[in-house]
Amino acid sequence: MDKRKIEESIFKVLMIISAITIIVSLGLILGSILYKGLPSLSWEMISQTPKGGYYLGKEGGILNAIVGSVLLAFGATILAAIISFPIVIFINVYNRQNRWLANIIRLTFDILWGIPSIVYGAFGFTIMIFFGIKTSLLAGIVIVSLVVLPVIARAIDEVIKMIPQGLFDASYALGATRLETSLKVIARQASPGILTALLIAFGRAIGDAAAVLFTAGYTDYIPTSIFQSVATLPLAIFFQLGTPFPEVQARGYASALILTLVILVISIVARLLTRKYKKFKI
Amino acid sequence: MEQSSHIKVKDLNVYYGQNHVLKNINIEIPNNQITAIIGPSGCGKTTLLKCFNRLIESVDGVRVTGEVLVGGENIYDPKAEVTHIRKKMGLLSQRPFPLPMSIYDNIAYGPKIHGERNKKELDRIVEHYLKEASLWEEVKDRLKTPAGSLSIGQQQRLCLARGLAVEPDIILGDEPTSALDPQSSRHIEQKFIELKEKYSIVFVTHILRQAKRIADYLIFIHMGEIIECGPTKEILENPKEKKTQDYVLGIIS
Ligand SMILES: Nc1ncnc2c1ncn2[C@@H]1O[C@H](COP(=O)(O)OP(=O)(O)O)[C@@H](O)[C@H]1O
Numbered sequence: 001m002d003k004r005k006i007e008e009s010i011f012k013v014l015m016i017i018s019a020i021t022i023i024v025s026l027g028l029i030l031g032s033i034l035y036k037g038l039p040s041l042s043w044e045m046i047s048q049t050p051k052g053g054y055y056l057g058k059e060g061g062i063l064n065a066i067v068g069s070v071l072l073a074f075g076a077t078i079l080a081a082i083i084s085f086p087i088v089i090f091i092n093v094y095n096r097q098n099r100w101l102a103n104i105i106r107l108t109f110d111i112l113w114g115i116p117s118i119v120y121g122a123f124g125f126t127i128m129i130f131f132g133i134k135t136s137l138l139a140g141i142v143i144v145s146l147v148v149l150p151v152i153a154r155a156i157d158e159v160i161k162m163i164p165q166g167l168f169d170a171s172y173a174l175g176a177t178r179l180e181t182s183l184k185v186i187a188r189q190a191s192p193g194i195l196t197a198l199l200i201a202f203g204r205a206i207g208d209a210a211a212v213l214f215t216a217g218y219t220d221y222i223p224t225s226i227f228q229s230v231a232t233l234p235l236a237i238f239f240q241l242g243t244p245f246p247e248v249q250a251r252g253y254a255s256a257l258i259l260t261l262v263i264l265v266i267s268i269v270a271r272l273l274t275r276k277y278k279k280f281k282i
Numbered sequence: 283m284e285q286s287s288h289i290k291v292k293d294l295n296v297y298y299g300q301n302h303v304l305k306n307i308n309i310e311i312p313n314n315q316i317t318a319i320i321g322p323s324g325c326g327k328t329t330l331l332k333c334f335n336r337l338i339e340s341v342d343g344v345r346v347t348g349e350v351l352v353g354g355e356n357i358y359d360p361k362a363e364v365t366h367i368r369k370k371m372g373l374l375s376q377r378p379f380p381l382p383m384s385i386y387d388n389i390a391y392g393p394k395i396h397g398e399r400n401k402k403e404l405d406r407i408v409e410h411y412l413k414e415a416s417l418w419e420e421v422k423d424r425l426k427t428p429a430g431s432l433s434i435g436q437q438q439r440l441c442l443a444r445g446l447a448v449e450p451d452i453i454l455g456d457e458p459t460s461a462l463d464p465q466s467s468r469h470i471e472q473k474f475i476e477l478k479e480k481y482s483i484v485f486v487t488h489i490l491r492q493a494k495r496i497a498d499y500l501i502f503i504h505m506g507e508i509i510e511c512g513p514t515k516e517i518l519e520n521p522k523e524k525k526t527q528d529y530v531l532g533i534i535s
């Protein structure tokens with residue numbers, strides 16, 4: 001058999017192994033969460049806040065953490081998007097010619113992306129101590145938005161970078177300004193990619209435990225203002241799994257299941273809501 | 283007005299970095315006629331066309347010197363308003379770029395950014411210019427569908443309608459038929475002939491036969507220099523320059 005055919009078959013086997021590894025890992029993760037968490041999952045868990053002694057196995061649920069996580073992840077994703085969109089537009093539209101500056105900004109994002117979120121948490125914590133600020137939803141949102149900022153910015157950047165110059169020119173030729181072109185044409189063309197970026201960021205924000213540990217705090221109550229501490233799902237999972245009681249640990253797995261479901265539901269809803277835009281992409 | 287010139291180019295030079303691509307261009311584009319810019323590939327036709335609406339400025343590392351006067355106004359004057367200049371010219375590119383929105387919104391986009399808000403008036407504009415580009419009958423029942431779902435030939439006519447909807451005086455085309463099938467190409471050529479009553483049309487082509495069919499006036503460029511320009515008939519039948527003769531005979535291509 002000739003060499004090129006052998007190469008081809010080796011590579012095929014590799015591809016199949018990789019594909020199987022990924023699918024099996026995902027299956028195992030979901031399977032173990034379902035297996036261990038499903039029996040403890042109850043309406044009570046998702047509709048009530050912890051009552052006294054919840055962490056000892058008594059009554060209540062983790063509604064505080066569900067609400068806290070969703071608020072925090074939404075807030076952080078939106079804040080990060082508001083900050084990153086202008087930067088991305090700047091390097092891809094206003095400053096398209098200046099490759100040098102754009103590459104420095106991209107490099108900065110890539111480095112920020114690589115910094116572990118515990119470092120952001122510690123950074124936030126230092127600043128909060130310095131100003132004497134207490135842990136709060138707002139502080140959590142600000143710090144988590146820094147964690148997801150490079151994720152959103154680079155993901156949107158990659159999408160906008162691929163848009164052909166001809167589409168920009170088509171809009172400019174009609175007398176549109178760069179801002180009009182960015183908002184009405186480029187953002188629309190990039191909308192499926194922007195949505196993906198937001199969803200990735202949301203997933204990262206809602207799953208992050210390290211950055212919220214020092215900044216958002218933890219509480220058994222649902223916050224009534226952004227200046228109060230909030231509970232988050234990853235920390236709720238951590239605390240429950242850390243107890244010596246098997247029934248509380250099982251609730252920890254159920255919480256992990258809830259976290260996964262929240263991400264799933266939000267992804268599906270977001271895709272459905274924005275399907276309308278996708279269809280106009282050229 | 284018939285014979286006066288619409289665009290006047292004076293001592294225009296364009297550099298891409300160190301590369302001097304247009305050299306001392308001095309030409310006049312006549313009013314209400316079809317002008318074709320011809321020449322071998324890479325000679326600077328697209329570059330020259332992009333100078334007319336300053337789209338050249340979005341190219342990396344470009345430098346432009348000289349003047350381009352449109353209706354007597356130098357568009358490279360630092361005080362000139364670029365959006366205002368571009369509004370006066372419709373552009374057809376080599377391959378059509380519909381905007382990522384519906385057919386209706388593609389046409390309404392230009393009028394809207396220039397301040398038209400009235401829904402009834404927008405409806406009228408959309409219908410009028412789709413008719414002007416002979417696309418109305420084909421799309422009138424699906425104005426809300428994505429423009430990207432049209433065929434390439436229809437997309438190019440949509441781009442024409444979109445350009446006309448901002449009420450320009452000039453239509454620019456950069457090999458506007460090169461991505462189209464023969465029938466759609468003829469459609470665009472036919473449109474150009476009809477539209478020259480109201481607009482001055484300048485288009486780039488590498489197809490000499492196309493220039494011969496529809497152009498009134500020819501500009502022949504070679505290696506970034508204007509070799510010859512004049513009425514189509516004169517240039518094709520009696521080229522003065524050796525290079526033009528060679529090009530017309532198909533020796534340079
Ligand atoms: N963006 C660019 N950067 C650098 N050089 C370019 C660029 N675009 C075109 N050129 C060069 O300028 C010359 C003229 O190009 P162009 O105007 O596109 O020619 P044509 O349209 O006649 O084929 C060519 O030699 C081409 O390589």
Ligand SMILES: [Mg+2]
Binds near residue numbers: 327328329
């Ligand atoms: Mg060209």
